[in-house]
Amino acid sequence: MTLQRFTQTGKLGCSECLQQFEPHIRSVLRHVHGSTRHVGRAPKRGGGAVRLQQRVAGFRRDLEAAVKAEDFERAAQLRDQIRDLEDQIRAQAQPEPGASNDREGPR
Numbered sequence: 001m002t003l004q005r006f007t008q009t010g011k012l013g014c015s016e017c018l019q020q021f022e023p024h025i026r027s028v029l030r031h032v033h034g035s036t037r038h039v040g041r042a043p044k045r046g047g048g049a050v051r052l053q054q055r056v057a058g059f060r061r062d063l064e065a066a067v068k069a070e071d072f073e074r075a076a077q078l079r080d081q082i083r084d085l086e087d088q089i090r091a092q093a094q095p096e097p098g099a100s101n102d103r104e105g106p107r
Contacts, residue, residue, distance in 0.1 A: 049092050056085045 001013035003021055012018050018025070059082045066075040 049089055052085050052089050052092075056082055056089070059085070 001017045003024060006012060006017065006021055006024075012021070059078050063075055063078040063082065066072070066078060
């Protein structure tokens with residue numbers, strides 16, 4: 001397979017093509033999707049915690065970049081946002097008061 005053929009079809013022939021064209025593929029993915037990392041999608045119903053966890057992961061990456069750049073004010077803001085989101089995740093995970101986790105019923 002040639003790079004021109006990949007560009008025309010958007011499909012690769014085999015794993016060797018993937019290795020051969022990796023630099024080009026990364027730039028295409030960055031341009032089209034904004035990232036080369038797949039994070040998946042959260043379900044529309046019941047996916048609230050998953051979406052929050054994805055946001056936390058993004059904030060953690062941003063936090064790491066801010067610390068490396070010595071932008072400590074931004075890092076502190078991100079740290080606080082991460083804490084807030086983690087609190088929301090914990091609140092969603094806690095059972096409602098009076099709810100029972102006993103699926104079998106009384107014994």
